[in-house]
Amino acid sequence: MSVLGFAGCVGALRENTFLLKFFSVFLGLIFFLELAAGILAFVFKDWIRDQLNLFINSNVKAYRDDIDLQNLIDFAQEYWSCCGARGPNDWNLNIYFNCTDLNPSRERCGVPFSCCVRDPAEDVLNTQCGYDIRLKLELEQQGSIYTKGCVGQFEKWLQDNLIVVAGVMVGVALLQIFGICLAQNLVSDIKAVKATWVPHGDGYKLLNKQHFEKPWLILTVFESSVGSTAPEFPSEGLA
Structure with a gap:
C-alpha cells in the first residue's frame, strides 16, 4: 500500500x-x-465460520506462548462477552487449562480471567476468577463466566452492526x-497538453492558444518533458 x-x-x-x-x-x-x-x-460463509473456529482454537492453544496474542484474545473475549471459539470447554485444548489428571497447573479446569463476568462494583480485577470453573455444571457457570463462543458472538455483532459495516x-x-x-482524468489532461506541442528549434512550440485553459498543467508538463528550456509561445496566443 x-x-x-x-x-x-x-x-x-x-x-x-x-x-x-x-x-x-x-x-x-x-x-x-x-x-x-x-x-x-x-x-462460503459456513466454510469461513469453520476456518474462524480453527483459527481461534489454534490461538487458544498458544495463549501463554505470546503476550501480544494473549492480550488480543483477552480483548476479544471481553469485548464480545464470549469464551473460547464455541464455548468455555475449548480451553481444554490449552496445556495450562486442560482437565487431565497429568496437568499440575493451578489453572487446571479453568478459563482466563477475560472469560469472567465482571462485577461493576469491583474496583480490582480478580485474575483468578476462572479457576476450577469448568468443574462446575454449565448452569452454575453462567453467573460467573461467559458461556457463549466467540464465533457466534462475532456473527451476532456483525448482524447487529450490518449497516455500519456495509457503510464503511x-x-x-x-x-x-x-x-x-x-x-x-489527470492522465487525459496530460496527454491533451502534450499533444499541443511540436518540436521547434531547441524547444517546443504551442500549436493553438485555446490550450491555455490550464496553463499550470502546460508549464509543468513542459518542464518535466524538456527540463528548463523555455517554450516558445506564439504572439497570438498571448494576446
Whole structure:
C-alpha cells in the first residue's frame, strides 16, 4: 500500500503518466479483489465460520506462548462477552487449562480471567476468577463466566452492526473509485497538453492558444518533458 500511495502522489506531483496508470490499475485490482472477497464470504460463509473456529482454537492453544496474542484474545473475549471459539470447554485444548489428571497447573479446569463476568462494583480485577470453573455444571457457570463462543458472538455483532459495516465498506469502495477517476482524468489532461506541442528549434512550440485553459498543467508538463528550456509561445496566443 505504501508503494501504491507513493506512485499516486509522485505521479500527480510530477504529471508522470506511467505512475498514474500504475496507481489506477493496481487500485482497480484491489477494488475487484475486495468485491470478490465479499461475494465469496457470503457464498462460503459456513466454510469461513469453520476456518474462524480453527483459527481461534489454534490461538487458544498458544495463549501463554505470546503476550501480544494473549492480550488480543483477552480483548476479544471481553469485548464480545464470549469464551473460547464455541464455548468455555475449548480451553481444554490449552496445556495450562486442560482437565487431565497429568496437568499440575493451578489453572487446571479453568478459563482466563477475560472469560469472567465482571462485577461493576469491583474496583480490582480478580485474575483468578476462572479457576476450577469448568468443574462446575454449565448452569452454575453462567453467573460467573461467559458461556457463549466467540464465533457466534462475532456473527451476532456483525448482524447487529450490518449497516455500519456495509457503510464503511461502501465508503472505502467509493474512495477507491474516486481515486481511479481522478488519476485517469489527470492522465487525459496530460496527454491533451502534450499533444499541443511540436518540436521547434531547441524547444517546443504551442500549436493553438485555446490550450491555455490550464496553463499550470502546460508549464509543468513542459518542464518535466524538456527540463528548463523555455517554450516558445506564439504572439497570438498571448494576446
